Amino acid sequence: MRRVFSISVLLMVMLGILLCSGTIIGKTKITFMMWGGAVEEKEVRNYIAAFNKLYPDIEVEIIRPADYWPKLMSMMAAGTPPDVFYMGFPEFVEYHAKGLLLDLQPYIDKDPTFNEDDFFPGLLDAFKDPKTGHIYGIPKDWSTYVVYYNKEMFEKAGLPTPNELFGYGKWSWKDFLEVAKKLTDHEKGIYGVAVDAGRWKIMPPQAGADWVQGVDKVIVDTPEFAEAIQFYADLWLKYRVAPDMTEQAEESPADRFAHQKAAMYICGRWMTMKFKKLDFEWDIAPLPYYKHMYTWVDLVAYCIAKDSKHPDEAWKLVRFLTGVEGQKLVAQAGHAIPARMSVAYSPAFLNALPELGIHNAVHLIPYYKRITVFKHWGEIWTAINRALEPVWMGEKTAAEALKEAQKEINKIMMEK
Amino acid sequence: MRKLKLNYKYQQWLWGYIFIFPVMFGFFFFMIYPMSYGIILSFYKWSGIGEKQWVGLANYAKMLKDTHFLKAVWNTIYYTLGILLIGVPLALLWALLLNQKFLKGRVIFRTIYYLPVISMMAAVSMLWKWLLSPNHGLVNLILGFFGLPKVNWLLDPRWAMPGLILMSIWKGTGFNMVIFLAGLQGIPKVYYEAAKIDGANRWQRFRYITLPLLSPTTFFVIITTMIHSFQIFQQAYIVTEGGPREATTTIVYYIYKNAFEWFNMGYACAQAVFLLVILLLATLIQMKFQRRWVFYG
Numbered sequence: 046m047r048r049v050f051s052i053s054v055l056l057m058v059m060l061g062i063l064l065c066s067g068t069i070i071g072k073t074k075i076t077f078m079m080w081g082g083a084v085e086e087k088e089v090r091n092y093i094a095a096f097n098k099l100y101p102d103i104e105v106e107i108i109r110p111a112d113y114w115p116k117l118m119s120m121m122a123a124g125t126p127p128d129v130f131y132m133g134f135p136e137f138v139e140y141h142a143k144g145l146l147l148d149l150q151p152y153i154d155k156d157p158t159f160n161e162d163d164f165f166p167g168l169l170d171a172f173k174d175p176k177t178g179h180i181y182g183i184p185k186d187w188s189t190y191v192v193y194y195n196k197e198m199f200e201k202a203g204l205p206t207p208n209e210l211f212g213y214g215k216w217s218w219k220d221f222l223e224v225a226k227k228l229t230d231h232e233k234g235i236y237g238v239a240v241d242a243g244r245w246k247i248m249p250p251q252a253g254a255d256w257v258q259g260v261d262k263v264i265v266d267t268p269e270f271a272e273a274i275q276f277y278a279d280l281w282l283k284y285r286v287a288p289d290m291t292e293q294a295e296e297s298p299a300d301r302f303a304h305q306k307a308a309m310y311i312c313g314r315w316m317t318m319k320f321k322k323l324d325f326e327w328d329i330a331p332l333p334y335y336k337h338m339y340t341w342v343d344l345v346a347y348c349i350a351k352d353s354k355h356p357d358e359a360w361k362l363v364r365f366l367t368g369v370e371g372q373k374l375v376a377q378a379g380h381a382i383p384a385r386m387s388v389a390y391s392p393a394f395l396n397a398l399p400e401l402g403i404h405n406a407v408h409l410i411p412y413y414k415r416i417t418v419f420k421h422w423g424e425i426w427t428a429i430n431r432a433l434e435p436v437w438m439g440e441k442t443a444a445e446a447l448k449e450a451q452k453e454i455n456k457i458m459m460e461k
Numbered sequence: 462m463r464k465l466k467l468n469y470k471y472q473q474w475l476w477g478y479i480f481i482f483p484v485m486f487g488f489f490f491f492m493i494y495p496m497s498y499g500i501i502l503s504f505y506k507w508s509g510i511g512e513k514q515w516v517g518l519a520n521y522a523k524m525l526k527d528t529h530f531l532k533a534v535w536n537t538i539y540y541t542l543g544i545l546l547i548g549v550p551l552a553l554l555w556a557l558l559l560n561q562k563f564l565k566g567r568v569i570f571r572t573i574y575y576l577p578v579i580s581m582m583a584a585v586s587m588l589w590k591w592l593l594s595p596n597h598g599l600v601n602l603i604l605g606f607f608g609l610p611k612v613n614w615l616l617d618p619r620w621a622m623p624g625l626i627l628m629s630i631w632k633g634t635g636f637n638m639v640i641f642l643a644g645l646q647g648i649p650k651v652y653y654e655a656a657k658i659d660g661a662n663r664w665q666r667f668r669y670i671t672l673p674l675l676s677p678t679t680f681f682v683i684i685t686t687m688i689h690s691f692q693i694f695q696q697a698y699i700v701t702e703g704g705p706r707e708a709t710t711t712i713v714y715y716i717y718k719n720a721f722e723w724f725n726m727g728y729a730c731a732q733a734v735f736l737l738v739i740l741l742l743a744t745l746i747q748m749k750f751q752r753r754w755v756f757y758g
Contacts, residue, residue, distance in 0.1 A: 115721040122510050139724055143511040294616055295594050424723040434706050438616075460523075 073358050074104045078120075078127035080113040084318060088378045095374060096365045103358045121145055126350035128359040132182050134171040134344045135422040138260065141174065141181055147349040150179035152360045159364075163385045171416045172346050182346030183367040186381035188314035189340045189408050190247050192333070196326040198235075198308040202228055207309070207330035208404060218251075218276060221333035225286035228308040237286040239298035239307035240277070242437045243430065247311065247332060248273035250339040250414060257417045261458055263425060266444075266451035273335075274436060274443035282439045290437050313343055314408060318380040321401065328403045331410055338412040382408050421457050428453035503731035508724040520731035530732065532707050533715040536622060540711065541690035543626035544633070549686060552634045553679070556641030557671075571642070575635040582632070586699035589628040590615070600627070615701055618708040625696050625709055633689075637682050644678030645671070673756040680755045684747060688740055712736050 079089055086109050093105045108127055110116035114136070120126050132140065140146055153159050161169060164184060172182035192207055199206050204224060210216045225237025249256050254269035264270075280287040288301060302310035303323055310316070311332065320327060332340050347366060349359045365371050372383040376394035383389045395405050419425065432450035435441040503520055505513040524530050555574055559567050577585065592599045593614035601611045614624040652670045661669070672679075694713040697703055703710035703718070712732065720729035 112721075118509050118721065139508070143508065145510060291595055291613060291616055295596055421723070423718075424725075427718070427723075431707065434704065 072102055072104045073355055074106060075128040075353075075355050075358050075362065076106045076108055077362070078108040078110070078113075078117065078130040080109065080131055085380070088374075088380075091378075092366055092371060092374050093362075095370070096362060099365065100358075100361055103361065105362060121350070121352075124352060126352055128353040128355055129347055129349055129362055131185065132172075132346050132348040134346070134416055135418050137172055137182060137346070137348075138418060138420060138422070140348070141172075145351055146181045147351045147353060147356055147359075148174075148179050149181060149183065149349065149360070149363075150177075152364070153180060156364070163387050165384060165386055165389070166411075167342075167413075167416055168344060168384050171344055171418065172348075182348040183363055184384035185345050185347050185367065186372075186375045186384055187342060187344040188381055189342055189413060190244075190311060190313050190332060191329040191340070191407055192331070193302060193310045193312065193316060193320065193327055193329055195302070195305060195308045196328055198228060198305065202308075204228070206328065208328065208407070211331050216331070216333050218333050218335045222280075222284060222286065225280070225309065226284065229286045231285070234306055236288055236301070236307045238280065238309040238311070239293075239301045240280060240287055240311050241298050242278075242290060242293060242433075244311065244341075245274055245277050245433065246417075247339070247341045248277050251332070251335045251337055252276070253336040257419050260418065260420045263419050263454050263458070264451070265429060265454065266447045268444070269336075271442075271444040271447050274433065274447065276335075278436050278439070278443065313341075314382055315380045317398065317401075317403075321379070321398065326402075329407045330404075331407055331412070340413050342413045342416050344416060424457050425454055428457060499730045500734055502727055503734045505727045507727040509720065509726040513727070516727070520728050521735075523728065524731055524735060529707060529710065530712075530715060533710045533712050536707070536709060537691055537693065537711045537713075539622055540626060540629075540693055541687055543623070544629060544686060544690045545683065547626070548630040548634050549637060549679075549682060551630065552637035552682070553641050553675075555634065555638045556645055557667075559638070560642060560645045571639070574638055577632045578635040580632070582695045583699060585628070585632050586696060589624075589631075590700055593624050593628075616705050618706045621701055621705055621708040625693075625700065628700070629690075629693070629696060633686075637686060640678060640682055641675070644675045647678075648674045676755045677757055680747075680751055684744060687743060687747075691736065691740055691743075 077089075077093070079086065086107065089107060093107070096105070097103070108116075113131070117127070117130060126145070132146075137146075153161070161180075165187070168184040168187060169180060172184070173180055194207050196206065204227060205213070207216060207221075207224070210220060210224070221238075228237035229235065249265075249270045252269045252273035254265075254267055254273060256264050256267070256270055258264060281289040281292075288296070288298065288307070292301075296304075296306075298307065298310055299312065299316060299319060301307040303320065305325060317329075331338070347363045349356055349363060353359050367384065369385060369388060372385045372388040373393045375381055376383045376388055376391075376397050379398045383394055388394060389409055397405055429450045432446045432453065433443075436443050436446045502513075504515065504517060506516045506519070507513040558564065559571050559574070561567075564570070591597075593601075595601060595611055595613045595616070598614070600614065604610070604612065612620050614620050648671065652674070653666055656666050656670055692713050693711050694717065697709045697711050697714040698717070701709040703714050713736070716729045716732045716736075719725040719732065
């Protein structure tokens with residue numbers, strides 16, 4: 046017994062020494078919290094390696110938790126937040142309102158090379174305080190939704206590609222549907238297009254629905270909104286050119302595209318990573334349009350915690366990652382659009398992933414209106430998605446379901 | 462003399478507390494303190510970080526009017542009943558089977574039945590997502606073999622919860638089986654021998670010896686399974702995400718959503734207190750009625 050005891054004491058002492066040795070004298074250690082998969086972490090490690098060439102004295106520890114938001118919330122509540130972390134544009138509203146983020150304006154003002162105008166319009170605005178205009182987060186990268194299409198399937202069907210159709214001005218919903226019909230072959234189990242029901246958010250503004258009219262004004266029970274949702278659902282319910290809900294659950298639409306069982310697929314830039322290794326030729330094209338052209342924007346920024354113990358070092362990291370050099374690394378990685386125009390409109394991004402020969406510039410067509418954001422983000426999305434479930438199954442019309450959704454939205458907005 | 466005796470007693474007392482201190486410390490700071498704090502928070506409107514606002518019983522009032530929460534309560538009860546009415550008898554059946562001497566390779570079977578218990582829930586969930594898949598899933602294949610129609614397990618609101626119950630039974634029954642096995646092996650053989658001499662048949666031996674003598678075990682299994690079932694979360698979180706149409710939104714899943722995704726920490730705490738009260742009541746009722754059927758030999 047005594048031996049077991051002394052051995053365990055020894056082990057604990059050794060463990061303690063190991064834990065303490067993390068703070069090497071002369072080096073400052075900052076923590077960096079991210080989400081995403083192992084591939085993304087590998088890329089981040091590359092960025093940080095480049096950063097360490099310039100700043101060898103700053104050691105960056107990466108945290109990649111399984112449950113990002115609960116983890117961030119509990120770290121903040123415990124008073125030990127990560128120094129630098131990812132921040133989505135919708136979550137920014139709540140985190141900023143609680144005063145948890147560091148005001149970056151003083152740093153930006155001191156930095157003559159920062160050049161605010163280099164960022165795409167609207168991106169920085171998403172992370173500004175609405176009153177003072179101070180910036181609290183710097184866009185890390187962003188993404189717009191596009192149509193991925195299988196070049197070979199279009200060629201075989203003798204159809205012009207979506208990019209060509211877009212060029213001829215023939216890429217409306219109607220044209221899109223016609224093309225999808227021609228590419229669908231039920232006998233072979235091939236669909237013209239594959240979409241995720243949950244990504245309906247790309248649709249309403251195309252039909253003219255101005256559904257987010259302010260952070261506390263979300264209006265979904267309009268004929269325009271209903272028309273867009275109904276068209277989306279009818280892709281599989283009525284026209285049968287897309288996999289229905291059961292098929293979407295059985296084989297994800299992205300996989301269906303990858304297995305050449307769907308000629309088109311609608312998603313954001315990050316899918317490039319997954320499709321990079323496919324053994325057929327594919328490309329990207331703009332989304333089809335109806336009354337308007339529109340695409341959804343996803344955007345993530347780096348923020349620094351207000352309680353950070355090393356804000357200066359954290360800023361150096363953020364400044365590097367969002368600077369021209371850091372953004373070039375983002376462009377090369379290929380899974381997102383650089384936030385700086387000088388990089389996005391340079392060969393670094395336009396010719397990124399040259400082996401694929403895809404039209405990267407499609408992502409830069411400025412047809413997003415603004416970045417959609419509103420209060421009680423998670424709860425309201427849940428309410429809308431819940432109401433839309435019967436629509437996707439063909440049991441209710443979009444107009445009926447959206448009336449219910451509106452009631453729920455009003456309730457959530459009223460309560461707080 | 463007297464003083465020395467007291468001293469001795471005092472020493473005993475002191476050492477006793479020193480020895481239990483590590484456990485009590487952990488119990489207090491990681492169980493009692495957070496639990497009490499949770500109860501206090503249930504009277505506040507709080508987003509999880511920042512300022513709290515006292516709202517009295519408003520969270521509780523909101524809860525009783527919240528149709529989504531009531532749906533979650535019903536779903537949880539449905540799940541628990543499913544597990545108790547199917548899972549527990551099944552565990553007893555397996556235990557009885559695997560307790561038979563004539564069965565060859567009993568140990569191997571016991572291991573096989575216990576394997577799902579020690580498997581990771583995340584892995585099990587992924588496996589069952591595939592097993593329950595409507596067109597390629599093994600469960601539907603077996604149903605088809607018996608001429609039964611295909612069931613759209615995870616997308617049909619009527620079938621999603623039965624699907625989760627099926628999965629949880631597969632995952633958890635092995636544990637109860639082991640408890641039952643231990644209980645069965647604790648029954649002295651002499652009773653069976655005596656009954657045989659008196660001419661009791663197999664059913665009578667089960668009904669009048671096994672069941673009564675196993676009742677403390679059964680009682681334990683029912684209570685722990687019930688508590689465990691009421692806390693179902695992971696299956697709903699990984700396999701169905703509470704859907705379709707909230708058919709698998711359970712109380713704890715709804716608490717999680719409110720607490721960590723919707724910034725309604727105070728409201729979530731009120732729901733957690735509600736869950737605590739329900740469990741307490743259900744356990745007390747069972748404790749009260751145990752005198753009628755639990756037999757401590």
